[in-house]
Amino acid sequence: MKNFLISVLVFSGLLTSSILAVFLMADGRSDSYYARFTTPAQHSLIIGTSRAAQGIQPAVLDTMIYKGTAHHFFNYSFSLFDSPFGPAYLQSIERKLDPRVTDGIFIVAVDPWMLCAKNEDPNDSLHFWERNSFMGNTKKVNCNPNIPYLVESYSEPYINIIRKRTGAADLILHKDGWLEVIVSMDSTLVAQRLQAKLEDYNKNYLPVYKFSSVRFSYLKQTISFLQNHGKVYLVRLPAHRKIMEMEDRLLPGFEQKIEEVAAGFKVDYLSFAAKNADYDYVDGNHLYKASGKILSHQLARWITEKK
Amino acid sequence: MIFNSIPFAGFFVIFFLLYWFVFNRNIKLQNGLILAGSYFFYAWWDWRFLALLVGSSLLNYLLGIWIARSTSEKKRNGLLYLGLLQGLGGLIFFKYYNFFLTSFAHAFSEINIELEMSTLNIILPLGISFYTFRTISYLLDVHKNKIKPSTDWVVFFSYVGFFPSLISGPIDKAKLLIPQLENKREFSNREASTGLRQILWGLFKKLVIADNCSDITNHIFNNYPTLPASTLVLGALFYTIQLYADFSGYSDMAIGFARLLGFNITKNFNYPFFAQNIADYWRRWHISLTAWLTEYVFTPLSIKFRDYGKAGLALAIIINFTICGLWHGANWTFVLYGFLHGCYFIPLIIKGTLNKKRKKGAATLLPGFAEFGNMVATFIVVMFTNILFRSDSIVQATDYFGYIFSMSIFSLPVLINKAGTVIVFSASMFFVEWLGRNQNFALETLEHRFPKPARWAIYYGLAMLIFLFAGKDQQFIYVQF
Numbered sequence: 001m002k003n004f005l006i007s008v009l010v011f012s013g014l015l016t017s018s019i020l021a022v023f024l025m026a027d028g029r030s031d032s033y034y035a036r037f038t039t040p041a042q043h044s045l046i047i048g049t050s051r052a053a054q055g056i057q058p059a060v061l062d063t064m065i066y067k068g069t070a071h072h073f074f075n076y077s078f079s080l081f082d083s084p085f086g087p088a089y090l091q092s093i094e095r096k097l098d099p100r101v102t103d104g105i106f107i108v109a110v111d112p113w114m115l116c117a118k119n120e121d122p123n124d125s126l127h128f129w130e131r132n133s134f135m136g137n138t139k140k141v142n143c144n145p146n147i148p149y150l151v152e153s154y155s156e157p158y159i160n161i162i163r164k165r166t167g168a169a170d171l172i173l174h175k176d177g178w179l180e181v182i183v184s185m186d187s188t189l190v191a192q193r194l195q196a197k198l199e200d201y202n203k204n205y206l207p208v209y210k211f212s213s214v215r216f217s218y219l220k221q222t223i224s225f226l227q228n229h230g231k232v233y234l235v236r237l238p239a240h241r242k243i244m245e246m247e248d249r250l251l252p253g254f255e256q257k258i259e260e261v262a263a264g265f266k267v268d269y270l271s272f273a274a275k276n277a278d279y280d281y282v283d284g285n286h287l288y289k290a291s292g293k294i295l296s297h298q299l300a301r302w303i304t305e306k307k
Numbered sequence: 308m309i310f311n312s313i314p315f316a317g318f319f320v321i322f323f324l325l326y327w328f329v330f331n332r333n334i335k336l337q338n339g340l341i342l343a344g345s346y347f348f349y350a351w352w353d354w355r356f357l358a359l360l361v362g363s364s365l366l367n368y369l370l371g372i373w374i375a376r377s378t379s380e381k382k383r384n385g386l387l388y389l390g391l392l393q394g395l396g397g398l399i400f401f402k403y404y405n406f407f408l409t410s411f412a413h414a415f416s417e418i419n420i421e422l423e424m425s426t427l428n429i430i431l432p433l434g435i436s437f438y439t440f441r442t443i444s445y446l447l448d449v450h451k452n453k454i455k456p457s458t459d460w461v462v463f464f465s466y467v468g469f470f471p472s473l474i475s476g477p478i479d480k481a482k483l484l485i486p487q488l489e490n491k492r493e494f495s496n497r498e499a500s501t502g503l504r505q506i507l508w509g510l511f512k513k514l515v516i517a518d519n520c521s522d523i524t525n526h527i528f529n530n531y532p533t534l535p536a537s538t539l540v541l542g543a544l545f546y547t548i549q550l551y552a553d554f555s556g557y558s559d560m561a562i563g564f565a566r567l568l569g570f571n572i573t574k575n576f577n578y579p580f581f582a583q584n585i586a587d588y589w590r591r592w593h594i595s596l597t598a599w600l601t602e603y604v605f606t607p608l609s610i611k612f613r614d615y616g617k618a619g620l621a622l623a624i625i626i627n628f629t630i631c632g633l634w635h636g637a638n639w640t641f642v643l644y645g646f647l648h649g650c651y652f653i654p655l656i657i658k659g660t661l662n663k664k665r666k667k668g669a670a671t672l673l674p675g676f677a678e679f680g681n682m683v684a685t686f687i688v689v690m691f692t693n694i695l696f697r698s699d700s701i702v703q704a705t706d707y708f709g710y711i712f713s714m715s716i717f718s719l720p721v722l723i724n725k726a727g728t729v730i731v732f733s734a735s736m737f738f739v740e741w742l743g744r745n746q747n748f749a750l751e752t753l754e755h756r757f758p759k760p761a762r763w764a765i766y767y768g769l770a771m772l773i774f775l776f777a778g779k780d781q782q783f784i785y786v787q788f
Contacts, residue, residue: 001327001494001496003496004494004496004499004500007500008503011763011766011767014767015767015770015771015774018767018771018774019774022774022775151313155779157775157776157777157778158774158775158776158777159775159776162775
């Protein structure tokens, strides 16, 4: 028995060390979310879904707003499935924000999808999808390596941690939380991706997403929480015309709703909706990185003016 | 709490240490721990049905004693029927009630009679098919005086609820497990190491092969109308591999965990894809269920039909396999699956080769030409029938077959993500199993063939493959039965 247990312990130790070594290799190429859970608690955050994750570049904001200071922006936006306004995302934001911060800047990206839910009852927060995704499950958001995330929420085979680190990447999650998508912008491919996105949204999103007053109230709670730690700016990012038309059908009067919220909380709101033709999109929904850089500049200038 | 989960690993480590270090001096205490552990394990899944498991154990425990004590044949039969009524009644109610009801209503609607019947919202208690078959075989064996009833309630309750095989078998016979529960278990380094090896092999089959196959088969079966026939054939192939890797992987783990506790439980698989014909296949696939049905269904039926010669034998086999199919679930797909397997025996019955035992193959590296041909033919028959097993309905299955037998069978299959990885690992699994086909499981005698450093390297390599290539968490297929 003694020999058996010693052998098992030695073998387990060897195996655990190897597993830990693989976990230590995980980085911004491992998936689109992991690296955001491996930085310390942050001072200023960008909140939103994948539109903001890809479209707002913290490095550009830093050079214009935080130049010469120790502060930085951190993009804490994820995806429509995982980070619409709701209890899970708010709790995660609370964990990610350094509680001592009182002078932070918070950019909250809003769009109609983030105020909707695809549940039978859109106000049944117990059945919000993100509750059981990594957003609801990841309680430790500031540790490196983030083993709880890798064990519970990493959705690919672990071999991909090694493969993606050594191979050519099509997604890189930077240390400041910006998700860089490396993709061909050949006009035919862009048109194909737009078509696929429109079909997907028309078939799988528009018929099932309904306005959720609970999500709407969580937008307000999120603003309220962030206001305790600094200044909040609401932003609507642009998308391709056809996607924005779809959003108008999804939630008519969205702009007015947000303007009312902004007025109620005395925060500034900037909508890029009318200028959507000025930018390039990888698939109609997400800004291409060059356009994201331009938009981030414009956003930083606006914030500087409003400060 | 499935075997390949962190909660189970934690549970088993604590259980193992308590079992061998704290409760090892007294067999009653050790059995009490098995019972408590088994009920904890079951309640973790769904505590609501624990009362059913306890109630079923209690009733069958008492009935066993009363049947043995009774001298009146009428009373013995009455007690047996009571037990069968409880076992089969519970099974029919929880598993088949809605199925029979809707099938009945559907049959009447075919002749324009609409019956107003409301189905019940019934949840199937986990493991009910497995532990019910245990209790039924126990009562039948006691009734036939094949075994003496257990008079130690802890032993009997532990037999029914023995956690390594509670959820998905193997379906152990009382004469195998109860004596082991009654006698003191001694820890054996060799048995424990063999158990760990078997668990490792089971994990590899389940996590690396079955779970990765699952992604592919789900994609193909969910999108079959849009895919070429050649891809649908691949879907059937991958599903057949998945089913085997999933269930035999589970069984390997169950047997391995039992070994770690000093028990030898029923072997459930004997390399079924190396079978030479369908009869051989069923002697190797889900052995504990096949043996159960052979003893309690086929044998009585074949005796009843013996006057009808080969036709009677064929009928007994077809009924036996139709019941086998139905055992899997309340769906006509399973009924047809079982029926077809029964029909596949007919050529063997006609040729008179049904019970022809084939010589155990020597441990050659490659099979003979005829041997390989038989293996492939049997595999293909099983593979195509498994389309029924995987389909949600007869309509889907016939649709799937319809798409397969189209001109697109000659087109190149659509490459599904991960297919290459799965093919490499599946081929490796079959190769290792082929080399180890004369053992209880492929890696059983590894310690005789390799020195310790090489063995450790193999274990380490296998464990890392499991860690690196494990597919997304999937439930074991047979848990739903």
